[in-house]
Amino acid sequence: MRRSARDTTMQITEDAPLDRLNTFGVPARTRWLARIEALGELPALFADPRLADLPVLVLGDGSNVLMTRDWPGLVLTIAADAVSSTRAADGSHRVRAEAGLGWHALVEWTLARGIIGLENLVAIPGRVGAAPIQNIGAYGVELDEFVESVEAWDRRGGGFVAIPREACGFAYRDSRFKSEADRDRFIVTALNLHIPPGRSLRLDYPGVREALDALGIETPTAADVARAIAAIRRRKLPDPREIGNAGSFFKNPVVPSAQADALRARHPALPSWPAGPGRTKLSAAWLIEASGMKGHRDGDAGVSDRHALVLVNHGRATGTELRRVAERVITTVRERFGIALEPEPRIV
Ligand code: FAD
Numbered sequence: 001m002r003r004s005a006r007d008t009t010m011q012i013t014e015d016a017p018l019d020r021l022n023t024f025g026v027p028a029r030t031r032w033l034a035r036i037e038a039l040g041e042l043p044a045l046f047a048d049p050r051l052a053d054l055p056v057l058v059l060g061d062g063s064n065v066l067m068t069r070d071w072p073g074l075v076l077t078i079a080a081d082a083v084s085s086t087r088a089a090d091g092s093h094r095v096r097a098e099a100g101l102g103w104h105a106l107v108e109w110t111l112a113r114g115i116i117g118l119e120n121l122v123a124i125p126g127r128v129g130a131a132p133i134q135n136i137g138a139y140g141v142e143l144d145e146f147v148e149s150v151e152a153w154d155r156r157g158g159g160f161v162a163i164p165r166e167a168c169g170f171a172y173r174d175s176r177f178k179s180e181a182d183r184d185r186f187i188v189t190a191l192n193l194h195i196p197p198g199r200s201l202r203l204d205y206p207g208v209r210e211a212l213d214a215l216g217i218e219t220p221t222a223a224d225v226a227r228a229i230a231a232i233r234r235r236k237l238p239d240p241r242e243i244g245n246a247g248s249f250f251k252n253p254v255v256p257s258a259q260a261d262a263l264r265a266r267h268p269a270l271p272s273w274p275a276g277p278g279r280t281k282l283s284a285a286w287l288i289e290a291s292g293m294k295g296h297r298d299g300d301a302g303v304s305d306r307h308a309l310v311l312v313n314h315g316r317a318t319g320t321e322l323r324r325v326a327e328r329v330i331t332t333v334r335e336r337f338g339i340a341l342e343p344e345p346r347i348v
């Protein structure tokens, strides 16, 4: 049943499937599904008496969620995708993008206008609105470096707000928006980025220079870096259009450096990176592979045989079956290395 409110493009559907709204492709339903085309429709949506007091889950492309049950309230998707930029006298750019724009489309939009900075974040799936939730990052760059403010609808106060970067609590794969206190409070409506001038290209992440060499490029442009990184990503990560997945299922664990040193003394091949004073980040993929779990499969739920950090749906796995595989990985790595892995996606 579809009911469209007059004078708006808002669509509200009762009892809708979410199978195509999660890149794991697991079955799930929601009591209500709403899609808004314009941000100005949000006040009317929340004034709808059918939706009052229901739990709200915002979804972009569902590339970082695992649905293990039906959603008892409202799932909201945002299609508003306007983007614009201004250039300041110092050569910096301010870019404003609405939540429904594809993240990769935004990266391409900036590169096409000679705006340099987002190239290492090329080809990350999902929408702009989800990008600040886990502070997306890849190939040595994290989103928060560019965030000036996050525009949102505050469900607590019932109004539009702009949250400056300092108040977003960004960290590795984390933000205020994921915190217990504020989870599902803010519906991100737009992102304001500030991209400084004269930013040099970041080529230090292992494999980037090699990928540029493979393309025969000696003096890369930002667009070349994007092309090289997109090629690495295609090689390393399974494509959700071919096999259901949500990218990395676990965060790389950040541990006290003394613990990392002790582990590395026993396992010199374990990749690790400095992660602030006295802290070291370890490669979860390496820990999983060394635990013998890469390629593990239980029915249609499994660990990718291409990248150990990625859980995959070989066909008809359910969210519960995938969660069981995740638990098995966590237990195996804890028993073998004494390290507690944490899931990265939102588990519903
Ligand atoms: P969804 O999965 O729909 O939502 C993710 C979370 O954000 C949920 O909690 C949801 O409620 C919340 N959310 C979504 N939109 C909004 C909104 N407008 N307001 C409030 N909350 C919202 N991530 C990286 O950081 N780096 C990578 O390199 C990377 N590679 C990936 C590769 C693959 C193959 C895949 C499948 C995923 C990868 N990811 C990566 C994870 C994913 O792409 C990002 O987390 C992305 O930002 C999710 O976008 P989405 O629109 O699909 O969000």
Ligand code: EPU
Pocket (backbone or CB within 6 Å): 137, 138, 139, 140, 236, 246, 247, 248, 249, 250, 251, 252, 271, 283, 284, 285, 286, 287, 289, 294, 306, 307, 308, 309, 344
């Ligand atoms: N590795 C293994 N086995 C594997 C895969 C990788 O041992 O099966 C080792 C590699 O040899 C390498 C190390 O793990 O030394 C790191 O691998 P990779 O460069 O693929 O990066 P990652 O740490 O596994 C992180 C992000 C990715 C992001 C890449 C590139 C997290 C949780 N994941 O993966 O993000 O694209 O770095 O920056 O931080 C995502 O969040 O969904 C995601 C894909």
